[in-house]
Amino acid sequence: MSGLNGINGINGINGINGINGINGINGINGINGINGINGINGINGINGIGGGFPVGDTLTAGAGIRHAAGFEPIDPATIKDDDTRNDAQMGLWSAQVRAWLYVTEFTKNLSHVDTASSLTMRWNGKAMLTLDRPDIPLLCTQLKYLFDYMDQRPERGGEVVGQMGALADYYGFILGLTPSRHPKTTELIDTVQNLCSHAVMVPKHNLCIRRPDQLDGRIMPMIPTPGHGSFPSGHATQSMAIATILEALVRAKPDHFGDVEARVKLLYKQAERIAGNRTVAGVHYPIDSWAGASLGREVARIVHAAATAKGNRSATLKAQRYTPVHHDYLMPDFQAADQDAGGTYKVARSGPIAWLWEKALAEFI
């Protein structure tokens, strides 16, 4: 924490990353999904046909030519319904509408119960994840890690600011995603991130944990402290959820990449780094990342189950529990930890989510 390393001023080359500052505008609005889903690829742009309302010239053009179609009523027998099998009409809607539908599909099953010391998130009425509330002595102990990571602020500034918005870019380059070839995979990433935003606000609100800089004035974060509770970390939730769903995607097409294992390793390494960047920045304790990763992994498991459950047969998932203890957030430790809470919960198929999954899957040969 001494800042002695500041003498390596030559590293100022990182200033180039300041270009990411443009994203900072989004950042203040937080991780709200609606902006996020549009953020990367301008998916709306592809649907350019709906992009405007040219009320002037089309009005007069319509009036001028309408007579040529005659004046008979339309015959209902000639009208064909749009295809709604397997929620195929999803493809007719704008990306923004689909985003709202995914949220509805997800949140309609989500509920919670809380006590003074824990919060249990439920899926379809059954316990899905229990998060135990960290006490203040543990939070104070965790401050150690914020000081440990503080020396990395100069070099990680670009990432910290760049990750204030959508995260798809940080995974896209691991899987070679492009807007032209992978629009639905990108939408899947944005969707998972968006669902996490909704899910994580529940424990953040109910457990109501103070941010590191609200415990210790020496933290002085690199970025404005977000306007919600510290525990769990939204970035850890999202980054772990994205890594988990993308692992499921690439494993579902095991022949697409020759180096699946290496790419999967990178997905989780990126999840660790994105969460870690929030500790470097001074806005999260490592236990926030543990709790967030626990939640994000369940969100991704639910999305995957809702997308792949067959017909009326629900998928059964194991309920999880995270009880915070003093530790750093390192991916091998998280992956090795047993968080089985004992119970199970069932996830039924969701048509809209399954539609998105199938479309994304089709982008990988």
Next chain:
Amino acid sequence: MTTTSSTSTFNDAYTHWMMGPGRAYDFFAPRVGAMPSLLSAVIERPGGHMSGTPTDAAAPLVTPTLWSGLARPKFLPCILSGATADTYDAPGLETLWAHAAQIGAGAHSPAGGLVPAVAAERPRVKIGHPVAQDAVAAGALASPNIAADPAVDTSKPIVVLGIIDDGIAFAHSDLLGPGGKTRIDSVWVQGAPSPANPTCGFGAEITGSQIDALRTQFGGDEDQVYRAAGIMGGGPRDPSPLTMATCHGAHVLDLATGGLSDAQVRIVAVDLPPAATWDTSGFGKDMLMLAAMHHIFDRADRIAAAYGVPALPVVVNMSYGYSGGSHDGTAMVEAALDELVSARRAAAPTALILPSGNSFLGAGHARIDLAAGASAALPWRVHPNDRTSTFAELWLPAGADITDLTVALHAPGDTFGPAGPTLATLDLGHSDLPPAPGTRLSSVPVTSRGATVGALSADCSRGGRWRVLIALAPTEATDLAVAPAGLYTLAITDTRASGATHLLTAYIQRDVSYGTANSGARQSYFDEPANVVLDPDGALAQDDTPGAMTRRRGALSGLATTPCALVVGAAQRDPLGAAIFSGASDGADPQQVDIAAFVDANSVTPGRRASGTRSGSVAILRGTSVAAPLVARTLVEQFRTTSPADLTAAAADNYASLVAAAPGLTTITLEADRVGKGVIAG
């Protein structure tokens, strides 16, 4: 209490970690292709080796070109071969070690090779960085074609400038002489594949006429020149610094001699392998540096022969260093450089210029005055996400015994709270295995979460002083156990009932990600609350805090204590003073900073402009590495204008006075410990 220390295959604590428990981390982990089977090494025999090129198929030994002026060098740079890809494990190492010892003892003495051993002479072998298999010459060495440049006037002084660096941008237009011919007579690229008719024991040599031909062939396209020379691209090798816009070697070359356009200054350059400069343990480059010096002296003799003149004055600039070391001039590489330079001074003026180091403010040096029975606790901060091993050295004073101390490493505790659990204790006074000087080291593992993540080792240096090396595994690693990050505590207790106070010194080893490495190295530091970092004005404090163990003075480069070296610091123009990073010795150190050069303009525009990698580009670099070649440039000029008799006398202070006598010296009396005799003009 009995510690569970054990002896090691090696007698050097760094080697023990890097080749033993720490082998899976860092540089010996395969980066590209298979594990190397060749190790660089320096073998010391007090009775001396026979000179020549004692390459012998029976003995697993390859030597680079040795300078013929040293009849029986005590220090032999060589490559130990015979290890196979899987013999870095302990049994294979035992074999390799025994073999090396036999070579030193003359057991494999071949005709024309090594002289038989002096009875009871015990060779000392120091293993270093691996060497790529395809870099080693397959057959007998040819003579290099060093041609006379017609622009040279043999009736006037000729000086050879030797540059040992990484990223030797030999195609650069700044190095051309009159008529557009390069002034470089030889570049030895140590990491390049050995060519068909090799002139060096390993790597490839490119002569001046070849450089001119390549520049002509490719119309000055320097990318193509380096590709054709086999340095950039073309195979599974470490990325050359020449691929980057800015590199150390190009900058240093420009500062030392760029734009001189004077054929009387001949250049011999040695390009160190990229990976050798990435090394953060400080143990890897010894052989490469020593071989580079032999090469420069050999080629200087060949240049003299090409012009039909006696031995030429040589100025060698080696802008390297590390922060560990005994700091008393007795390290093997220091003694080896000293032997070589001292011998050459008998033939012609010969200077070795080294930077004083950039660690002044790095909080990597501590001095602990420990009375009998007393204890000290030194807080040591190790970063998260450190992907290389971390080392700290604790040196005992001459005459102190390792059994006088116990050294314990405590795990990181809470930031401002007490230390965590004890991870390892070295207590050789109560051990069943106390080592004796000259024997193999004793070591205890550092254990965290059930895995070995470090070692506390005691070894006795070549100079007869005890050292405790604390080696820690990286704090981030893939599929390997990691050391915890945070604030460690090094607890040292003097267990004697009585006796004089021991002056202990601690040095954290250089640990930075350098050049093209992307090694993920992070420099740890002593995070001692008593050390006041900022002065009352808010600037980084340049004075040591009374009562604090952490010291700025004494954080001299561990190489800069070489007795024959001219040690160069860096200065700032406005306000006039030492550059804030510029290393200085403790008053007790035998070697002091000799002279300085301006590197920082002022506190907000650090660094010095010089050439980037390609012709016409400009880069700003900072450090005493930048100051050293500026002094080399001045010394080359002084060598050309000073009478031979005066030059011979000037060797007494390694030419410090001669450099100081050049016009325009600025003295800074109050900071003589950091800038020596003053700051040279320019």
